[in-house]
Amino acid sequence: MFWHRAVACAVLVMTTACTSTAIEYDRMTGTAFPQPQARNNATHTIPTIYAAEGYLVSVGEDQTNIAALTGPPDPNDPNQYDFITEAELDALETANRSSPVGSTRFLCFNWGIVPSYCTRYHLYGIVVNHFYEDPSGVRRPTILGIMWTANNRRAFAGFWRNTTVSGDNGKYLRSTAHEIGHAFNLHHEDGNGSTDIMNQTGVVGNNYVYDFVATASTDHLSQHDKGCVWPGLSAFAAAHTNHADHGYNSGTCP
Numbered sequence: 001m002f003w004h005r006a007v008a009c010a011v012l013v014m015t016t017a018c019t020s021t022a023i024e025y026d027r028m029t030g031t032a033f034p035q036p037q038a039r040n041n042a043t044h045t046i047p048t049i050y051a052a053e054g055y056l057v058s059v060g061e062d063q064t065n066i067a068a069l070t071g072p073p074d075p076n077d078p079n080q081y082d083f084i085t086e087a088e089l090d091a092l093e094t095a096n097r098s099s100p101v102g103s104t105r106f107l108c109f110n111w112g113i114v115p116s117y118c119t120r121y122h123l124y125g126i127v128v129n130h131f132y133e134d135p136s137g138v139r140r141p142t143i144l145g146i147m148w149t150a151n152n153r154r155a156f157a158g159f160w161r162n163t164t165v166s167g168d169n170g171k172y173l174r175s176t177a178h179e180i181g182h183a184f185n186l187h188h189e190d191g192n193g194s195t196d197i198m199n200q201t202g203v204v205g206n207n208y209v210y211d212f213v214a215t216a217s218t219d220h221l222s223q224h225d226k227g228c229v230w231p232g233l234s235a236f237a238a239a240h241t242n243h244a245d246h247g248y249n250s251g252t253c254p
Contacts, residue, residue: 018108018118020056021231023180024099026063027127031160033061034173037210044210049177049197053212053221057180063096068129082161083139084130086148093155097124101154102232123183123231124155125176131161144175144201147182150236156183164201174208175201181217183231185224185239189246190216216242227253 023046027033036045050057069088074080099122108118132143144165145158156179158165158172165172174197181198191199192214195207212218220229224240227233238251 018056018116019121019230020058020118021050021121021123022099023057023059023123023125024097025059025061025125025127026066026096027061028066028068028129028160029064030068030129031127031166033127034158034176035169037170037173039170039210042210044173046173046177046180049210050180053218055184055221062098066092066096066126079139082131083133083141084128084157084159085133086135086146089126089128089148089155089157092126092128093124096126097155099124101152103230121230121232122154123180125157125180126155127158127160129160132157132159142202144172145179147179147236152232152234153183153185153236154232156180171201171208174210177210181212182236184221185228185234185236185248186217186220187239187243187246187248190214190220190243192217225253 025033036043046059047057069081069084071081101122103119103121105117105119107115109115131139131141132146133139141162143159144162145156147153147156149155158176158179160166165175177197178201186198188198188200191197193199195204195209196214196217197210197212198214198217201208212221219242220240224242228238228240234253235251237248238253239248241249243249
């Protein structure tokens with residue numbers, strides 16, 4: 001299996017079931033996945049960032065040699081294939097994703113002996129060797145990453161051609177954690193305006209941490225309806241009513 005199969009049930013104390021999120025992570029040739037980062041006397045990874053909020057997240061690095069997009073030369077647009085659209089990201093996901101959307105259930109054993117059923121939610125990520133072109137056709141080379149599947153929060157992408165992504169692993173890891181935060185239905189407005197993961201990396205600059213520190217972020221992850229939290233379920237706009245002050249409370253959560 002492409003992701004690490006170490007089931008998190010064994011680390012949960014006095015429970016009869018467990019819940020986790022598995023990220024299937026692909027990348028194009030010539031790119032790299034974000035690496036562990038030492039900062040503030042700790043080593044940070046995607047699993048440790050989310051474990052601090054009580055979420056069991058595994059990252060399975062799957063395909064590493066997906067070809068960048070190319071095509072016939074366009075004399076009117078020589079930079080055409082420097083950029084990638086959301087429709088093209090959809091096509092890449094369709095062609096390369098192996099994991100389901102939403103959740104799966106499987107038999108697990110708490111403490112290694114007590115049978116139970118666990119639930120795993122699935123998220124897809126891809127690092128592309130391109131810049132980002134938004135749905136209106138505007139090319140945005142400053143964008144580090146996006147969670148582009150707003151209908152169900154099932155996938156995210158990182159843009160390797162952005163020099164911060166390819167040249168600053170610390171910010172690259174933080175940006176990836178930020179996009180995964182969107183997949184957990186968190187918004188920029190849930191940040192604290194300074195260091196929180198949900199503040200945009202370009203806004204925070206060098207003053208960043210690998211933590212959810214804002215009350216809005218931590219409350220969402222710990223207290224809101226899980227149908228509004230787990231990836232692959234509800235739309236990005238379908239959120240707990242506490243998000244109404246910044247416009248995210250339309251739709252329903254399963």
